[in-house]
Amino acid sequence: MSVGATGPERKLIDTCVHCGFCLPACPTYQLSSNEAESPRGRIDLMRRYLDGAIGLDADFVAHIDSCLGCMACVKACPSGVDYETLIVEAKSMIHASFQRPSRQRLVRKVIFAIMPYPARMRPLARLGSLSKRLGVERIAKGRASGGVAATLASALALLPRVANSAVPARNRLYSASAPRRGVVGLLTGCVSSVLFGSTEQAAIDVLCAEGFDVLVPGGQGCCGALAEHAGEAPLARRLAGALVARLGREQVDAWITTSAGCGSTLKSYDRLLPGNPASREFSERVRDIHEFLYQQGLRADYKPLGMRVAYHPACHLANAQGIVDEPLALLRAIPGCEVVLPGQSGTCCGSAGIYNLVEPATAQVLGKAKASSIAELHADVVATGNPGCLLQIARYSDPGLASAHPVELLARSLRASTA
Amino acid sequence: MPIASLSDRIAEFKRRVVELVPHGECIVGDAPALSSYGADGLIRFRQTPEVVVLAKSTEEVRAVVSLCAELGIPFVGRGSGTGLSGGAVPPAHGVVIAASAMKGIVEIDPVDRIAVVEPGVANLVVSERSAPLGLYYAPDPSSQSVCSIGGNVAENSGGAHCLKYGFTTNHVLAVEVVLPDGSVEVLGGESPFEPGLDLRSSFVGSEGTLGIVTKVWLRLLSRPEAVRTLVADFDSVESAGAAVSAIIAAGIVPAAIEMMDALAIEACEKAVAAGYSLDAAAALIVEVDGSQEEVDALYEEVKTACITCGTTKIREAADQAERSRIWLGRKAAFAAAGRLAPAYIVQDGVVPRTALSSILGRIQELANQVGLRVANVFHAGDGNLHPLVLYNPDSTQESEAAEKLATEIVELCVEIGGSITGEHGVGLEKACSMAAMFDDGDLEAMQRLRVAFDSQGIANPGKVFPTPRLCGDAPGRYRAHALELSGEAVRF
Incomplete structure (x- = not known):
């Protein structure tokens, strides 16, 4: 099926029997207690819209916009409703048919003119981190009554004080450093490649140590996940099409991503580019790094790290891709590594793609709650498999709490073994 | 004052x-x-309200109900909206007063074993929060992770474990309520015996027609020392039914006995992969709890009864995780039926336990006559059956046939000495079937009680009691009832 302006499909809506089992799982319902801010309520809005009972007005849009897309409801649903497709279709319909107020339009335009393009994002991120050190953040915050200024303030608050931008060289095949088990490609993405070069490096180190050649093709763009989850379907299709065109002919056993949000879209390109055999074939080879390492089995020599790790299950890993136990198993494979989960561990941290930029109020409540439940664990480091979550949690946590992608901890443990 | x-x-x-x-x-x-x-939770009935109030306190509920009373505006209380009889469908031109934002646990008293909770708190949350004290709240509707205590009080909700422990009414010590005139009262009390007329009992299960509950005193129980759970497969519904009778006849009161037929097993298995056998014609889930010694003895007796009645396979839950899995499957049954057909009607009838296997045959006959499929799950221990009538909503003919079949099934329950509802309430859906169960005198007596609480008829009107508009009586000039003429009752 194709995501477009036609709106949510009646057939998918009808699979919802209105039982309400999703209500306790939904962070926005838990905060608002409002039926229209729940998955069941949002599906009902779509149904009523198709029935012609309600219009596509600002209230309708607000209730759909407020959905984090965390997919906790999908796990809770006994009827197997494909909420992910429904919400993407509803958001795409809004994008195609609803005239947003000019301020919202501008905010989204700015976000999607920058974030998917590392060449534009990189200098701005450096500037942002610099200005943050100079205290500009406080000024922006003071003026942030809404619109672009508020988004800028949120964006600045999310940026690390020092941009972590040493990116591994592109267009290279990094050779396996153990008996060879295969060849994989590393998907570098957009935001991640600007802010999390260290995660990429760690992924390469671990994969090589596990016996895989790692191809890192240059010229990769954004996978389209951010745009798709925000309803910007035309842009998402364009980006996805370009990525498939760039990588489709590379001969690798699997495409590895370190970003949960990207993985969920990369694995379902059929939704964005229906009937395209190349994109389907590409999607079938995409693996999240936790999933891949767990399936292959760890063979390298991991040395003790002796630390307490708070693991935050990213929604797009646990809910959208069903990758729950794998990251825990990998972290527990590091000797001396104690892994703990925060209370309400299944609740979204509020990052949710561009959500913390366009819905900062809800994102802040969720971010603070997540940070405080993590703080209670008194961990040495918080680990999570999604760049957005790493930024969001770091923003609301004590600056003394380190954060890392789980693969970085694996890499650190490897280095300890060779030191 | 002129009437606006x-x-x-x-x-x-x-x-x-x-x-x-x-x-x-x-x-x-x-x-x-x-x-x-x-x-x-029953999407077939719908009425958009004029206003929805997400109240935060008794005072806010009181103020809003008072305004309704002053202006003669009808209202309905709503918890999580999971009811299955249309009980929380707003009245026409009415107001919804939702308890979803009143979800606090006021106090848990581990000595007297009482939890004081706000009405919007989810049923399961009460047990989760009491767990560290070794306590829990016994009634466990299948929607317990979602449904609210306020809604449970309104519907006198049941659940799989009500066979041994009783329904909501057996676990509610007192309720704070806002009556339809805007007054706040506490009905019942913390002690197990209260002198005078038992108004608490009238309120529990009144489906919102007597007022809105704003605080509830719940009785908590100690977690049983031991629990054992088995799933027994059978090659016919009759032999599963015989096993239920054999267990009860042996003098055992298990914590729960649930039965599922092949279609229901298929749906649950698709939804949660609970490990049920897809080739069984019927399966029983039997749980026994109590002290370890008692549980072990009862478990053996239950097993013997199943074997005597020809079970084809017995699987015991090895640990808590497996037990949870088994229950998760059963409790997902209704929504899981969505995987077998695009739409279904959940029916809720009660029959004498001994009639379980025979009514299944009758249901099957009725279904075959109109060419529809019916999946069956029951609380077999207390004869409460939940046939799920599957149909395609795109076909008007099939939808109508399904509704008709569902009604025939409950009326069949009454015919063989049972009831039109075991735990889902009458609501909108069954109001017209009330006449199949009660005569005019019974209904008048209930109506008099209702009017004593709600003289204006603004608390959830149109529910529970059959009305000519709802039930399609022959049109014609309205004739006042004798009670109305005598001033004892008011027509809503």
């Missing part, structure tokens, strides 16, 4: 209600949100 038109009164209500709810939220102009409160 309905639309004027509604307009005035909308103007004044906002200031009465300083901490909660009033949904007045947001048409999509209002629309989303049009239906509860």
